[in-house]
Amino acid sequence: MSPTDDSTPIQNSSAFPVKPPVSWVMFSRWPEDGDHWIHPDDRNKAEGLIPSDCIFRREVVDDDWYQVSYGDVTLRIRPVMVEELPEPKFKMGEIVELQHQFDVEKLTTGTIYAVRWSEYYQEPQYYLVRGDLKSQNPYLAKDLKHFEPPKDFHAMHTYNPGS
Numbered sequence: 424m425s426p427t428d429d430s431t432p433i434q435n436s437s438a439f440p441v442k443p444p445v446s447w448v449m450f451s452r453w454p455e456d457g458d459h460w461i462h463p464d465d466r467n468k469a470e471g472l473i474p475s476d477c478i479f480r481r482e483v484v485d486d487d488w489y490q491v492s493y494g495d496v497t498l499r500i501r502p503v504m505v506e507e508l509p510e511p512k513f514k515m516g517e518i519v520e521l522q523h524q525f526d527v528e529k530l531t532t533g534t535i536y537a538v539r540w541s542e543y544y545q546e547p548q549y550y551l552v553r554g555d556l557k558s559q560n561p562y563l564a565k566d567l568k569h570f571e572p573p574k575d576f577h578a579m580h581t582y583n584p585g586s
Contacts, residue, residue, distance in 0.1 A: 445482045448491065448505040449540050450474050462488060462499035469498055476539040478508055478547055494536075511538050511547040512564040519551070519567040532570050533558070 450473040461469050472493055479491040488499040494515045513519055513535055520532045533551030539561065541548045548561035 445480065447508045447510050448479050448481045449476060449508055450479070450503075451476065451506055451540075460501040460503045465498040465500075468496050472496065472498075476542075478511055478538045478540055481505070506540075508540060509546070511549075513538070513547075513549055513567060513569075518570040519549070520570045521562075522566050522568055 452474045458466055458469070477493050479493050481489050481491045484490045484499075488501065491498050491500055515535050515538055517535050518532055519535060533553040535549050536552050536557060537550035539548050539550070540546075541561070541563075544563060546563060548563060549567060550561055551558045
């Protein structure tokens with residue numbers, strides 16, 4: 424009897440690495456053969472995230488599962504066909520600043536709440552929370568820069584870009 428995907432362990436060694444320890448992937452379609460590739464305890468978490476254009480962080484773990492995460496959601500999966508993508512420049516939860524700000528009355532900073540793949544641009548797109556509003560318009564990496572708190576900001580306080 425030949426081994427199946429479920430019985431073949433993930434073999435990762437320095438001499439013959441199967442996958443890098445961390446990669447970035449997208450599940451643009453649901454695999455044809457059911458959901459057995461998702462750990463039974465994690466199947467309910469996959470609803471709404473798979474299939475989608477969400478960019479997951481995938482890492483090899485020692486117990487023959489991959490761990491994929493999107494923000495605070497973590498799933499364990501068996502090896503399946505995914506689309507590997509470049510690492511996003513910015514991560515979910517990161518505070519960023521808009522590169523070009525024409526209206527100085529508007530907030531120029533925001534927190535990334537979603538990172539999704541753009542088929543049109545062939546790169547990650549970032550969605551921001553600015554103040555109390557979630558943007559519906561995505562930004563590309565060229566539109567954003569890492570936020571630096573004001574120099575006179577005291578390190579004992581947490582900077583809140585929405586206030």
